[in-house]
Every structure is written in C-alpha cells, then in structure tokens.
Amino acid sequence: MARAFAGWLSSQGWVVRTEVDFVDIVAEKDGHLLYAEVKGASTAEPGLDVDTAIGQLVRRMPSEPDQAVSFALVVRDERRSVEAAVRAPQRVLDLLGMALYAVDEDGGVRQLFGRV
Numbered sequence: 085m086a087r088a089f090a091g092w093l094s095s096q097g098w099v100v101r102t103e104v105d106f107v108d109i110v111a112e113k114d115g116h117l118l119y120a121e122v123k124g125a126s127t128a129e130p131g132l133d134v135d136t137a138i139g140q141l142v143r144r145m146p147s148e149p150d151q152a153v154s155f156a157l158v159v160r161d162e163r164r165s166v167e168a169a170v171r172a173p174q175r176v177l178d179l180l181g182m183a184l185y186a187v188d189e190d191g192g193v194r195q196l197f198g199r200v
Contacts, residue, residue, distance in 0.1 A: 086122040088191035089158045093118070107144060108158075118200050119144050120156040120185075123165070130168035134159065138172060141182060154181050154200045161186035161194065170196065 086108050090100045098111040098118065109120040121137040123130075134157065141155045157177075159165040169184055174197055177184065183198025 085158070085160060085187045088187050089120065089122060089185065089193060091191070092187075092193040093120075107140075115152055116200075117153045118156060119153070120158055122158040122187075123160070130159075130165045131171065133165075134168045134172060138177075138180075138182070142180065145180070154183065156183045156185055156198070156200055158185045158187060161188040161192070166196065 086102060090102055090109055090111075093100050093109070093111045096113075098113040100109060100111045102109055104110040107119050108122045109118070111118040111120070119141060121140050123133040123137045137157050141157065145155070146153060157169060157172075159169045166186055169186075177198060181198075183200050184196040186194050186196055188194075
C-alpha cells in the first residue's frame with residue numbers, strides 16, 4: 085500500500101523517498117515537503133492504528149508553523165479502516181495540516197479530506 089501511494093505521488097510530480105528517519109514516505113515538490121504515515125494492515129483495532137499514525141506525524145511536525153510542510157495519513161480503502169480514520173476530528177486534523185487518503189487493493193488512491 086505504501087508503494088501504491090508513493091507511486092501515485094510520483095505520478096503527481098513529487099520526488100518520493102520511503103522509510104526516511106522513521107517516516108513511511110517523505111515527498112518533495114516545488115519546495116513543499118510531505119510526510120506520510122501508512123497504516124495498511126487490518127488489525128483488530130484500526131482506531132488504534134490511526135491514533136498511532138497521527139501521533140507519529142505529530143512528532144515530525146516543526147515547532148513553528150511552516151506552510152511548506154504538510155502531513156498525510158494513508159489508510160487501506162476498506163470500511164473499518166476508513167471509518168476509524170474519519171473518526172479523528174477533522175477540525176483537529178485541519179489545524180495540524182493533515183490530509184487523509186485511502187488506497188484500495190488495486191492501488192487506486194482517493195483523497196478523503198485535506199490537501200497536500
């Protein structure tokens with residue numbers, strides 16, 4: 085799933101690196117930096133997976149707001165994972181500058197909210 089999201093970013097003109105400094109995906113385009121955490125495996129607790137990913141992204145945030153840096157949470161495009169992800173308060177994710185994407189089993193990417 086991370087490979088599919090990285091490929092989609094590349095097709096959008098991003099230069100993508102994976103597994104950099106404990107981040108699943110780091111991408112750069114036109115001076116903009118994107119950090120993405122991918123939670124792909126269905127577990128018994130998809131809500132916990134989402135909370136973990138949000139925490140991982142928050143730890144990578146600069147201490148001062150930076151419009152050139154954004155963050156994305158990427159989940160499997162299946163009911164349980166998407167429901168867990170959208171339970172995170174959108175207002176909070178907007179304040180954090182965090183987007184949400186879903187990747188289906190064929191590698192298709194759809195944006196649920198936010199933007200990078």
